[in-house]
Amino acid sequence: MVESPAARAPASPPGSGPSPVQRALRKLGLLRDIDFALYLPMRYEDETRVVRLVDTRDGDLAQIEGVVVASEVTYRPRRQLLVTLDDGSDTCILRFFNFYPSQQKQLEVGAKVRVRGELKGGFLGRQIMQPSVKSAGTELPQALTPVYSTIAGLAQPVLRREVRSGLARAVLDETIPQQNLPHRAWGLRDALTFLHYPTPDVAMATLEDHSHPAWQRLKAEELLAQQLSQLQARRERASQRAPMLDAVRTPTSLHAQLMSVLPFALTGAQARVGEEIARDLTRSLPMHRLLQGDVGSGKTVVAALAAALCIDAGHQCALMAPTEILASQHFGKLVSWLDPLLLERGLRVAWLTGSQKKKERDTMAAAVESGEAALVIGTHAVISEKVRFKHLALAIIDEQHRFGVAQRLALRGKAVEGMEPHLLMMSATPIPRTLAMSYYADLDVSTLDELPPGRTPIVTKLVADHRRDEVIARIQAQLAQGRQVYWVCPLIEESEAMDLRNATETRDELADTLGADVSVGLLHSRMPTAEKQAVMASFTEGALQVLVSTTVIEVGVDVPNASLMVIEHAERFGLSQLHQLRGRVGRGTAASACVLLYAPNEGGRVGEAARARLKAMVETGDGFEIARRDLEIRGPGEFLGARQSGAPLLRFADLTQDALLLDWARELAPRMLDRHPDLAQRHVDRWLGSKSEYLKA
Numbered sequence: 001m002v003e004s005p006a007a008r009a010p011a012s013p014p015g016s017g018p019s020p021v022q023r024a025l026r027k028l029g030l031l032r033d034i035d036f037a038l039y040l041p042m043r044y045e046d047e048t049r050v051v052r053l054v055d056t057r058d059g060d061l062a063q064i065e066g067v068v069v070a071s072e073v074t075y076r077p078r079r080q081l082l083v084t085l086d087d088g089s090d091t092c093i094l095r096f097f098n099f100y101p102s103q104q105k106q107l108e109v110g111a112k113v114r115v116r117g118e119l120k121g122g123f124l125g126r127q128i129m130q131p132s133v134k135s136a137g138t139e140l141p142q143a144l145t146p147v148y149s150t151i152a153g154l155a156q157p158v159l160r161r162e163v164r165s166g167l168a169r170a171v172l173d174e175t176i177p178q179q180n181l182p183h184r185a186w187g188l189r190d191a192l193t194f195l196h197y198p199t200p201d202v203a204m205a206t207l208e209d210h211s212h213p214a215w216q217r218l219k220a221e222e223l224l225a226q227q228l229s230q231l232q233a234r235r236e237r238a239s240q241r242a243p244m245l246d247a248v249r250t251p252t253s254l255h256a257q258l259m260s261v262l263p264f265a266l267t268g269a270q271a272r273v274g275e276e277i278a279r280d281l282t283r284s285l286p287m288h289r290l291l292q293g294d295v296g297s298g299k300t301v302v303a304a305l306a307a308a309l310c311i312d313a314g315h316q317c318a319l320m321a322p323t324e325i326l327a328s329q330h331f332g333k334l335v336s337w338l339d340p341l342l343l344e345r346g347l348r349v350a351w352l353t354g355s356q357k358k359k360e361r362d363t364m365a366a367a368v369e370s371g372e373a374a375l376v377i378g379t380h381a382v383i384s385e386k387v388r389f390k391h392l393a394l395a396i397i398d399e400q401h402r403f404g405v406a407q408r409l410a411l412r413g414k415a416v417e418g419m420e421p422h423l424l425m426m427s428a429t430p431i432p433r434t435l436a437m438s439y440y441a442d443l444d445v446s447t448l449d450e451l452p453p454g455r456t457p458i459v460t461k462l463v464a465d466h467r468r469d470e471v472i473a474r475i476q477a478q479l480a481q482g483r484q485v486y487w488v489c490p491l492i493e494e495s496e497a498m499d500l501r502n503a504t505e506t507r508d509e510l511a512d513t514l515g516a517d518v519s520v521g522l523l524h525s526r527m528p529t530a531e532k533q534a535v536m537a538s539f540t541e542g543a544l545q546v547l548v549s550t551t552v553i554e555v556g557v558d559v560p561n562a563s564l565m566v567i568e569h570a571e572r573f574g575l576s577q578l579h580q581l582r583g584r585v586g587r588g589t590a591a592s593a594c595v596l597l598y599a600p601n602e603g604g605r606v607g608e609a610a611r612a613r614l615k616a617m618v619e620t621g622d623g624f625e626i627a628r629r630d631l632e633i634r635g636p637g638e639f640l641g642a643r644q645s646g647a648p649l650l651r652f653a654d655l656t657q658d659a660l661l662l663d664w665a666r667e668l669a670p671r672m673l674d675r676h677p678d679l680a681q682r683h684v685d686r687w688l689g690s691k692s693e694y695l696k697a
């Protein structure tokens with residue numbers, strides 16, 4: 001059932017715009033009644049019982065009721081209100097550092113109050129710091145009190161009230177047919193009500209680890225919604241048509257010629273994946289394939305071969321990356337292979353980027369429209385409204401997670417009339433296969449699980465920041481052998497200006513230390529594109545020996561002569577990001593190394609998660625193992641969430657722990673779509689709302 005707008009979250013009077021509370025609620029994604037109902041507490045407080053002081057121990061979180069027998073403001077060591085409370089069994093001190101006059105009044109001698117907080121032993125006897133205070137004698141709640149995650153401008157009691165009324169208003173009729181529910185499943189309303197307001201007798205651990213039957217019910221619901229929406233997307237695609245690209249592979253075909261100009265033989269994995277893609281392209285069902293492979297596994301050549309097949313069949317292929325520098329770096333090689341072969345055929349490569357001059361862009365767009373540009377490369381500009389393709393049949397998207405729904409939909413609109421383009425998404429941050437299969441039920445996954453031969457493993461070393469001198473010696477040794485070096489500076493959160501300053505200083509320092517014979521370049525995301533490209537080009541040619549950069553070089557840079565990567569403040573980077581960066585070296589035959597410089601914090605320590613990340617980097621060079629560890633450190637929600645531009649798609653279920661529920665959902669989804677399509681749709685709308693489009697695209 002679709003909720004009427006009137007049933008939605010608190011409205012403001014007409015013309016007044018959203019109130020601060022509404023704005024804050026919106027920020028938390030709380031719009032529809034169901035959003036409130038599904039906004040579950042992060043923890044609970046037990047206000048259902050009052051205990052006697054004699055029965056408590058230090059460290060207990062206790063609620064006690066008593067009479068104020070003393071109350072004074074003292075100034076040593078700082079201004080504070082000290083209140084002595086007597087509950088008939090013992091006394092304790094309440095200590096407030098922040099207090100209002102109204103609170104002081106509430107705590108006058110003789111007042112009867114109910115306070116709640118953590119009891120601590122102390123010099124003056126037992127005490128509670130900054131307890132919450134209510135007047136005594138009010139009725140005790142029957143259920144635990146929920147504590148929700150909130151943001152500035154939205155006080156906990158206000159949020160509690162909003163959630164309570166949203167939950168009451170929400171339409172929570174069952175969408176899963178009774179006979180299909182897991183054994184002894186709770187009802188949806190019961191489960192949600194319980195999770196917001198559990199009874200005090202509940203085993204808290206079952207709420208915390210989400211094993212309680214109420215949680216199970218909710219996770220089952222969520223997983224079913226996810227499976228249903230993926231299946232819907234798959235079925236929708238099954239009714240769509242794409243051009244069938246079954247060109248004959250003669251010796252004069254572009255595909256065959258490309259194979260013959262490649263300076264190497266394909267690895268077994270490249271050949272296998274190439275055939276998987278080729279098979280998809282001959283079908284009229286649009287391909288929807290994720291090509292994943294570890295850094296340096298040779299995805300580019302696989303993409304180039306797919307493009308060649310498409311062009312051999314007389315169609316156009318578009319290649320897109322999220323930024324200009326990535327587009328040119330990542331596809332540079334591919335273009336250098338294909339360009340001469342295309343020219344022989346009277347065809348060409350067109351570039352389309354946002355920073356292009358109008359005249360150049362118009363020329364390119366005309367070549368795309370006439371079909372002369374068989375290969376179109378660029379950024380989002382490729383899918384801008386003005387660009388019209390003659391016969392686009394294949395779109396290759398690099399780093400798919402940075403492309404949003406709108407872009408993917410726009411791309412579809414560019415295909416041959418009434419058809420969809422085949423879609424190949426390339427990702428250099430592998431997702432463990434089982435996770436990919438269950439999560440992307442709507443995606444076929446091809447994996448390059450073999451590196452080209454002759455690579456020597458990259459040696460990874462952890463070095464404390466104060467031992468920079470050793471790193472300089474390493475750099476000098478590499479330079480003496482004619483090799484090149486990357487030095488990556490961390491992003492300083494929220495301050496690009498500081499980033500730039502920091503990177504510039506590092507460049508100057510390195511240039512100073514290494515001497516006039518060594519040329520040190522700088523690459524930073526704020527530089528104009530042309531300048532960035534010029535710097536990259538001189539590094540690629542070898543004119544620059546050391547490249548200091550921020551994470552601009554993360555993906556797609558391929559300079560096989562570079563043999564040393566230094567990452568400063570490595571503890572601040574995410575694991576897959578570190579792995580990506582490390583992958584910029586070890587791309588040729590030279591023995592390569594990666595130095596992770598870390599700076600312990602003031603306490604001389606590196607945080608636990610950061611330590612786990614650095615340890616993983618030293619212990620393994622395998623991207624799939626890295627992905628597995630990353631998943632372990634962050635949990636699937638965040639792991640996958642970080643790949644999406646929006647919020648993580650699974651809030652409650654955990655794909656690694658809820659395998660049984662996932663099986664149940666996977667098994668039920670097709671039957672439910674067949675037999676109860678209306679219920680299935682309602683279920684998806686309820687859970688995914690506006691996000692369902694995202695999943696499908």
Ligand SMILES: Nc1ncnc2c1ncn2[C@@H]1O[C@H](COP(=O)(O)OP(=O)(O)OP(=O)(O)O)[C@@H](O)[C@H]1O
Pocket residue numbers: 264265266267270293294295296297298299300301428452453555556557558560583587
């Ligand atoms: N079969 C092969 N034999 C030898 N070298 C290869 C082979 N395939 C690719 N290469 C080379 O390996 C390097 C890495 O390939 P490529 O740039 O395609 O990797 P990638 O998978 O895109 O990695 P990344 O995601 O790190 O950019 C390139 O220099 C490429 O020319």
